[in-house]
Amino acid sequence: DGGITQSPKYLFRKEGQNVTLSCEQNLNHDAMYWYRQDPGQGLRLIYYSQIVNDFQKGDIAEGYSVSREKKESFPLTVTSAQKNPTAFYLCASGAGTDLGQPQHFGDGTRLSIL
């Protein structure tokens, strides 16, 4: 099922470099989320946004930044302050501002360190 597009599929970061992961949705969903997934672990929430021009920190926001200038887009920047960025990053969206409703996920971006 489509609706949420993440790019790139694979991304490599050099020491001291900031990288940006793209997430676009055409589901007309209000809420968008970024999760980090490490091997053997579940999904940890990085940031979320319920409306345009507003976003909130999740459980592991340090070293990351986001923006929500358009309803369809919620890019995530992994900054050089994030010392262990290697992980699988998932973007998700949900209809309305109800944070407890089911979420639709993108195919993810796998970030590695060069």
Add this chain to the structure above:
Amino acid sequence: GENVEQHPSTLSVQEGDSAVIKCTYSDSASNYFPWYKQELGKRPQLIIDIRSNVGEKKDQRIAVTLNKTAKHFSLHITETQPEDSAVYLCAASRRGSSASKIIFGSGTRLSIRP
């Protein structure tokens, strides 16, 4: 903070046998419990969910049971097939809340032996 514990972390069953995965939640106000299936390198996809006003829900070979008193819920897969091999993620949330986020378990990697 609120959390969801999921067990076991890995599970291997013979093809045709049943598999059971259990989750325990801490927020007694949780009223919605989705289960996601995540194949290797792919997005999590919602496979079944249950609300707190029912005790059991079935969909072909999968079923979910909920015990609100004990605050735990389980996923049951009968007549397992090779395509059932994946990571399964449970979650708990308060549907209808704009302030309470969905909480995911740590995942169970299910392997089906031929």
